[in-house]
Amino acid sequence: MADPARDALGAAAAVPEPPPAAASPPEAAAAETAGDGEVREAGGGSELKAEVADGEVRSAEGEAADAEEPGLQAGAARKVKLELKERKEKKQKVDEDEIQKMQILVSSFSEEQLNRYEMYRRSAFPKAAIKRLIQSITGTSVSQNVVIAMSGISKVFVGEVVEEALDVCEKWGELPPLQPKHMREAVRRLKARGQIPNSKYKKIIFH
Amino acid sequence: MADEEEDVPFEEDAEDAGGGLDGGQGRRKRLFSKELRCMMYGFGDDQNPYTESVDILEDLVIEFITEMTHKAMSIGRQGRVQVEDIVFLIRKDPRKFARVKDLLTMNEELKRARKAFDEANYGS
Secondary structure, eight states: OOOGGGOSSOSSSOOOOOOOOOSSOHHHHHHHHHSOTTTSOHHHHHHHHHHHHHHHHHHHHHHHHHHHOOTHHHHHHHHHHHHHHHHHHHHHHHHHHHHHHHHHHHHTOOHHHHHHHHHHHHOOOOHHHHHHHHHHHHSSOOOHHHHHHHHHHHHHHHHHHHHHHHHHHHHTTOOSSOOHHHHHHHHHHHHHTTOSOOOSSOOOSOO | OHHHHHHHHHHHHHHHHTTOTTOTTOOSOOSSHHHHHHHHHHHTSOSSOOHHHHHHHHHHHHHHHHHHHHHHHHSSSTTOOOHHHHHHHHTTOHHHHHHHHHHHHHHHHHHHHHHHHHHHHHHO
C-alpha cells in the first residue's frame, strides 16, 4: 500500500500541475508567506522549491554566493555550494524516478484497485466541519493553514488505525469488513507504541 | 458473531438517517460518516464498512483533533492554534510530519500559481 507520506499530490482534489515558478527567488517569497519557514530547515525548504523552479534558483544562488565571499572562504563556500547542488539534483532525479514508477504502477491496476486508489487519494475531511470543530475547542478563529494541516494529519491518523486493524484482522484469521473488536485492538496497540496522543494521565518521571 | 453484526448495521443506518435520535455514546450528530466510509475503503477495508467501526473511528478522530488542539494551545502562543505549533507537535512522527510539509508546500505553490494566473489575465 502506497505510503501517504510519499504522495506528491494533495488528497483534497485532483491537483493540476502548477506552472513553473518565476525566476525571482521563490524561497524568500515562500518563507514570508508560509510562515512556517522558521520550522523547516533552510536546506529542506530549498530542496522542495527546487522541484518547481528547475535550474533557475540554483544559478541565482550560485551567483550571489560567488559575489560575496572572497579569499580562503571562497573555496570552502564553493564546495558546500556544489554539494548542495548535487544533493538537489539527486533528490530531483529520485523524485522523477518515483513519479515514473508510480505512473507505471497505477497504469497496471485492475478496476477494483483503481477504485480503491481513487478513494484513497480523493477522500478527505470536509474543511468546514474541521474548522468548526477546532474553533469550538479554541474559542478563537484559526487560519486556513491550520485547518489544512489538521485535516491532513487526521487522514494519516485514520490510515494508521485502519492499517493496524487490518493487520489484527489478518492475524486473527478473519476477513474484512473490519469489526469493532479489530479497531479496539488496533487502538490498544497504537497506544502502546505511543502513536495516539493521550494527555489524560500525568506522567510521573521519577518514581 | 459476524451474522449478528451484519444485521445490526442496517438498523443503525435507518437510525442515523432519522437524525440520531438515540445516539447512545455519540452525543453529537455524526460529522464524518460519509467521508470516513470512503477513507476506510481507500485504506483497505471493505467497500461497505460496518457502521459501528465507522463510529469508533469518528470518535477516535474527534478525540485526536481535540488532543492536538489542546496541546497546540498550550505551546507557542498561548490560547491560539498556529501551524508552527502543529508542526512542532508532529515532529517525532515521520509520516505525519512529511504529510504536513507536503500539504503546506502544495498550498503555497497553488496560491502562487493562482496569483500568477490572475496577474497574467489582468495584464492582457
